[in-house]
Amino acid sequence: MIRFSKYIWLYFLLSALVLVPGMYSLIQFGLRPSLDFTGGTLLEYSTENRVSKDTIMTMAKDNGVEITEIIEGSSKNTTIRMKTTEEGTVTKFETALQENVGTSFTVLRKEIVGPVIGKELMSKAIVAALLAAFAILSYVAYAFKNIKFGISAVIALVHDVLIIFGTFSLFGHFMGVEVDALFVTAFLTTMSFSVHDTIVIFDRIREYRKRDQRMPLDELSDRALTETMGRSLVNSFTIVFMLLALVLMGGESIRWFSVALLIGTITGTYSSPFVATPILILWDRWEKRKKNL
Amino acid sequence: MFKNPKRLLLILVLFAIVAAVIDIPENFKFFSTTLNPPTFDFSLFGVKIQKKFTTHLGLDLAGGTQINLEADMKEIKAEDRASALESSRQVIERRVNFFGVSEPTVQSVKSGDAYRISVELPGVTDVNEALKLIGQTAKLEFREFTEDAYKNATAEAYLFPTLDNTVAVGITGKDLKNAGLTFSSQTGEPEVAITFTPEGGKKFADVTKRLLNKQLAIFLDDFPLTWPNVSTEITDGSAVISGSFTKESGKTLALQLNAGALPVPVSVVEQKTIGATLGESSVKKSIVAGLIGLSLVALFMILKYGWLGVLADLALVMYGLLTLALYRIIPITLTLPGIAGFILSIGMAVDSNILIFERYREEERKGKPWQIAMELGFGKAWDSIRDANFTTIITSIILFNPGNWNFLPTSGLVRGFASTLFIGVVISLFTGIVVTRTLVRVLYKPSKRKTV
Numbered sequence: 001m002i003r004f005s006k007y008i009w010l011y012f013l014l015s016a017l018v019l020v021p022g023m024y025s026l027i028q029f030g031l032r033p034s035l036d037f038t039g040g041t042l043l044e045y046s047t048e049n050r051v052s053k054d055t056i057m058t059m060a061k062d063n064g065v066e067i068t069e070i071i072e073g074s075s076k077n078t079t080i081r082m083k084t085t086e087e088g089t090v091t092k093f094e095t096a097l098q099e100n101v102g103t104s105f106t107v108l109r110k111e112i113v114g115p116v117i118g119k120e121l122m123s124k125a126i127v128a129a130l131l132a133a134f135a136i137l138s139y140v141a142y143a144f145k146n147i148k149f150g151i152s153a154v155i156a157l158v159h160d161v162l163i164i165f166g167t168f169s170l171f172g173h174f175m176g177v178e179v180d181a182l183f184v185t186a187f188l189t190t191m192s193f194s195v196h197d198t199i200v201i202f203d204r205i206r207e208y209r210k211r212d213q214r215m216p217l218d219e220l221s222d223r224a225l226t227e228t229m230g231r232s233l234v235n236s237f238t239i240v241f242m243l244l245a246l247v248l249m250g251g252e253s254i255r256w257f258s259v260a261l262l263i264g265t266i267t268g269t270y271s272s273p274f275v276a277t278p279i280l281i282l283w284d285r286w287e288k289r290k291k292n293l
Numbered sequence: 294m295f296k297n298p299k300r301l302l303l304i305l306v307l308f309a310i311v312a313a314v315i316d317i318p319e320n321f322k323f324f325s326t327t328l329n330p331p332t333f334d335f336s337l338f339g340v341k342i343q344k345k346f347t348t349h350l351g352l353d354l355a356g357g358t359q360i361n362l363e364a365d366m367k368e369i370k371a372e373d374r375a376s377a378l379e380s381s382r383q384v385i386e387r388r389v390n391f392f393g394v395s396e397p398t399v400q401s402v403k404s405g406d407a408y409r410i411s412v413e414l415p416g417v418t419d420v421n422e423a424l425k426l427i428g429q430t431a432k433l434e435f436r437e438f439t440e441d442a443y444k445n446a447t448a449e450a451y452l453f454p455t456l457d458n459t460v461a462v463g464i465t466g467k468d469l470k471n472a473g474l475t476f477s478s479q480t481g482e483p484e485v486a487i488t489f490t491p492e493g494g495k496k497f498a499d500v501t502k503r504l505l506n507k508q509l510a511i512f513l514d515d516f517p518l519t520w521p522n523v524s525t526e527i528t529d530g531s532a533v534i535s536g537s538f539t540k541e542s543g544k545t546l547a548l549q550l551n552a553g554a555l556p557v558p559v560s561v562v563e564q565k566t567i568g569a570t571l572g573e574s575s576v577k578k579s580i581v582a583g584l585i586g587l588s589l590v591a592l593f594m595i596l597k598y599g600w601l602g603v604l605a606d607l608a609l610v611m612y613g614l615l616t617l618a619l620y621r622i623i624p625i626t627l628t629l630p631g632i633a634g635f636i637l638s639i640g641m642a643v644d645s646n647i648l649i650f651e652r653y654r655e656e657e658r659k660g661k662p663w664q665i666a667m668e669l670g671f672g673k674a675w676d677s678i679r680d681a682n683f684t685t686i687i688t689s690i691i692l693f694n695p696g697n698w699n700f701l702p703t704s705g706l707v708r709g710f711a712s713t714l715f716i717g718v719v720i721s722l723f724t725g726i727v728v729t730r731t732l733v734r735v736l737y738k739p740s741k742r743k744t745v
Contacts (some may be wrong), residue, residue, distance in 0.1 A: 039401075113411075114382065114401030117706070124702045125692075131701070132688040139687060142681050163566035185630035185710045189637050192688050192714065196641060196681040200648065203677030231651045234597065238590045238647075239640040251575025254629060260634065 002227045004273065005218040005281050015103050015159065018267075022166015022198035025173055031165070032172035034180035035068055035081060035193060037122070039115040041090050044079040045097070048104035056080065059100065061149055063093040068178065077108065085112050102247050117181050125184045129191060133157055136195050144206055153198045156276035162193040163267045171256075182257040190264025195237075205280075217284040225273045236269040268290040298734040305728055309611050312618035316347045330621070346621040350415065351396045351628030353571045357415040360424065361563040364408040368555060377557050378408045386557075387411055396709055398570075406494050410559065413567065415626055424561060433466035434512045437504055454510035454517040462500045462509070468493025472547040477535060483543035485534040486533070494530025502526040518546075572630065583636075590643060598650050604732040605646040612642050612724040619716055630710040634689075638717020643684065645725025648674040667737075669683075671730055678725065682718050689715040 018286050053070050060067045060082070069081040084090055085244060090110070098105045133154050141150030171177035206222035208215065246258040317330045330346040362385070369377050378401050386399035389412060400414040442458035470488040477484050489497050500509065501523050510520035511534060519534055538546070569576050591609065594602035616635065620627060653670030658665060690712035694701040702708065 105413055110404065112403040114379065114403075116400050117396050121702065121706070124700065125707055128692050128694070128701045128707070132691045133692060135687045136684045139684055143683075181706050182629060182633075184707065185633050188688075188692060188707070188710060189633050189714075192685045193637060193640070195684045195688075196644070199681040199684065200644075200677045203680060206678070208671070227655070234651075235640070235644045237648050238643050239595060239636075241489070241589040241593065242583070242586035242636060242640075245582045245589065246579060249582035249585065250579040251572060251577075253571040253575045254579055257629070257633075261636075 001222055001226045002229075004222050005278070008278040008281065011278055014053065014266060015163075015271075015275060018163055019159070019166060022163060022170055025169040026162075026166050029169055029173045031169050031179045032177065032193055033114075033119075035083060036116050036180045037119055037143060038083055039085060039113050040068065040083045041085055042079065042081055042109060042111045042113055043090070043094065043107065044077060044109040045105060045107050046076045047078070047101045047106075048076065049101070050076070050078065051097075051100055054098070055100065057094050064089055065093045065098055079109075082094060084210035087112070109194035121181065122184060125188065129161070129188065132191065139201065140195075140202070144202060149244060150282055152276045152283070153195055153202065153280040155279055156198050156271040157191055157265065159266045159271050159275050162188050164190055164264055167263055168260065171215050177256055183260055186257055189261060190268055193239075193265060194268040194271060197232065198276045199270055200231065201225065201272050201277060202280075206279075217281055219275050221281055229273065232269055232272065236265055239265045243281045298731050301727075302735045304729060305611070309614055312611075312614040315621055316614055319347060346618075347624075348617070349624050349626040351626050351631070352415045352567075352568055352569070353415050353629050354396055354576050354627065355415065356566065356570070357413055358569040359563075359565050359567045360412045360413065360414070360561060360634040361402075362410045362559040363562045364410065364557045364559050366408050366557060374408060375403075378403070378410070381517060381557050381559065382410050389414070396628055396706065408557075409562070413570075424564075433469065434436055434464050435464040435500065436460060436510045436512055437462050437500075438508060438510070452506075454512075454520050456512075459463050459510055459512075462496075462504075464489075464493060464496050464500065468496060474540070474547050475533070477533075482535065483538040483540050485538065485543050485547050487532050487534065489530040489532075490529065494528075495531065497530065498526060498528040583632075586667045587639075588742065590639075594643070594646070600652055600737060601653075601733070603731055604737060605650070606644070607637070607732055608724045608728040609642060611728050612639070612720055615720050616717060617725070619720070620713075625712055625716070627713070628706070628709050628710065630706055631713040634710045634713035638714055638721050641685065641718060642721030642725050644681075645674070645678050645721060646729055648678060649725075649729065664696055669732060671726070677727070678722070682722050685718045686715060689718065 050072065053072075055179040056069060056070055064084070066083040067080060068083055069079075071079040071081070079186045082090070083092075084093075094107065094110075136157070139150075140153045141147045144150070168177065168179055168183065172179065201221075201224055204227055205217075205220050208220045208223055212220075240262065243258050243262040247255060247262060250258055303464055314329050315330060317328050319329055320327055322328075332345045364381055366374050366377070382399055382401045386397070389397045389399060400411045400413075402409040407520050409410075436456075436459035438454065438455065438459055438698055464604075467506050468489050470490050470493070472485055472487045475484050475486040476482065502521045505526060507523060508520045511518045521535070534546070591606045594605050596602070598605065616638075619625075625631065649670050652674045653663075653667050656666035656669045656673075659666075661669065689711045692702060693715065694703060694711075697703065
């Protein structure tokens, strides 16, 4: 048996190392919403001699235009998607582009598009997530006949969701990664996975407790963690394989979606033995101390 | 009934065959013959049964049809145009969703001086009907009887409203915020509930106050729909139209009323086919990557659990067949978020097996004979499998928002994910427990070695 419960503060320190920068970034910089949420401008033009993507990017920067994607079409066409919707700014950028490209520059399409998904999608998804968290809390508390289990499982869940939001805020700030509609699904997936994993461990604790009522929770959970660690790792390996394949070989348009799921799987696996269970133990210790006073 | 595992296995094999037949890819070349999924088109006791089993893919994976609508802004002040376009977009989105097209994209587009709404529908099957629905505007009007009508009517005679014996009270479809199908709390009959805009609500309060104990007629497209007696003054800006609605006709009316609330007239300017929004090559690459990932999972199971792993993989194949068949039967529009739900539920299906096998090994280590150890493994793993999957089912139901509540997600995106997750978890419970167990009971014989 491994004495997992001896190193609780180490686990919390590890979590904090990821959580604190993420939370700081989330509060300070927020998330970078993609065109799905904000809408933007689509500029499609044809030209005899193409300008490199880097040149276009520099030009955009000089003119205060925020480009999200440059798609080089099969023939002489290039489509630029940008977040900027102000017509004056876009026109200025267009003129600069034309000067650089020369006379063959013809605008084929210039459209200001609205958002595909309302901003309320994110807030509604969060409301649904909170409601689901509450339902999960109630169910776990009922199934394990103890509110402590429910609350610990949900704290681990919140931990995982915050890690996803935090890391994507950092990605957004440092690498320009945007949060799109798929991200919403990724965080919901993480939520389900997180609880699933926690329950497997709690189930062991429940079983051992039934067998030996007097065994202290520290020892119960150490035994449960030792027994389930193999299964937890095996299970997340299978999902990690799948997602790694998608991250490394999958299409570009879903790369960050796969990354979000990958982070969710890792934190979801980590949080069950190293967040949910320690909270359960600490809570138990605290209660005992109160009783002894 | 299913005490005999061999008989159960036979039934499961039959199940798998039926699912596999439904799952046949379209125009599948099998040696020299071309196979297609079955189609049903026949009458059974006067009920027409028509079913074609094809996978419905979403806009992101397979593209679909794009319809561009141009809004006529002549009568709208320049500064109000953007908001008029946005509210039209919302109405159209609601209509398309209501119509049952899964996962549409409705987007406002401003191009020069033109204000457009772009509607993208996955697949191409319902385009004409969807067009009809988008183009249709219903004219809703509230009217009251004239003084003459009351004078001419005798006490017993039934007063039937027409355009001649009524006058408009000044409330029309423009005053509606939205309409929806509800059911009467007293009789359970279908009704159409309408909500007025704040301004419309005020007008409605005045009218109901003035017409207390008189009749107020509701006309749709110049035809009287219902003419209820005003029994109380209604000030909260909402009303219920009751009549002899069926569920269908009530739904249609609600739909038409929402249609009537379109702030600007729109017309179709373009209709074209579009490719996968995630990019064709990207989708292809991802499918290959997904298959490689799946094979790795299958291989891993075999390496870790030997013969048991092979059986678990067989159960997974069964899981895949059943899920895909259900997607085709329901049908479910498969999008990338939907596939995420599918992958997550594969993970959970594998997990059920891992839980059982790990328990089995534990029991075997304690020195129990393998058959008893296996049954114990199934029994002990069940508690955690049940609780873990049940929480996921709860989550998927909340995300799916079956009550259509406004504070929860109503967009296709989250719902698509929720429905595939729900189906996946339910089927994985079935394959993880019933299928694996039957396969193990009938086919598994442990090797001579003590550990598997």
